[in-house]
Amino acid sequence: MRLFFNAIAALITAISLLWATPAVAADLAQGAQVFSTNCAACHAGGRNVVNAAKTLQKSDLEKYDMASLEAIKYQVQNGKNAMPAFSGRLTAEQIENVAAYVLDQAENGW
Numbered sequence: 001m002r003l004f005f006n007a008i009a010a011l012i013t014a015i016s017l018l019w020a021t022p023a024v025a026a027d028l029a030q031g032a033q034v035f036s037t038n039c040a041a042c043h044a045g046g047r048n049v050v051n052a053a054k055t056l057q058k059s060d061l062e063k064y065d066m067a068s069l070e071a072i073k074y075q076v077q078n079g080k081n082a083m084p085a086f087s088g089r090l091t092a093e094q095i096e097n098v099a100a101y102v103l104d105q106a107e108n109g110w
């Protein structure tokens, strides 16, 4: 009986790992890819070649109220000043992933 429960526990662990781990990793990996194709021209290494004050470093994101998934998604969708809008070019999922990637990079240092 004990063996049976151990087997069930192992199965549950395996299933939850299958569900959880690749999804998170894939999001950031896809976000990185979206970033290098669409954002790096202006934001390589988390910098900003057009407006040097508004980098993607955590301190600047916080200063300009951009340090959240929602704020970044909104700006990527709609653009702002010299930054183009990406709503017609990227899917909602790509925007979600690239926003998660930017926040992750800002958190961990570009």
Ligand code: HEC
Binding pocket: 035, 038, 039, 040, 041, 042, 043, 048, 050, 051, 053, 054, 055, 056, 057, 060, 061, 064, 066, 072, 075, 076, 080, 081, 082, 083, 084, 086, 098, 099, 102
């Ligand atoms: C043509 C150049 C250009 C491209 C391409 C571009 N951006 Fe920007 N980005 C800017 C400029 C300019 C600003 C400053 C906008 C403002 O507030 O006036 C900015 C600001 C930002 C900010 C806020 C930074 C802060 O400190 O306030 C984020 C986040 C951001 N961009 C993310 C992205 C992402 C993600 C992409 C790709 C999907 C992208 N940008 C593509 C030019 C660009």
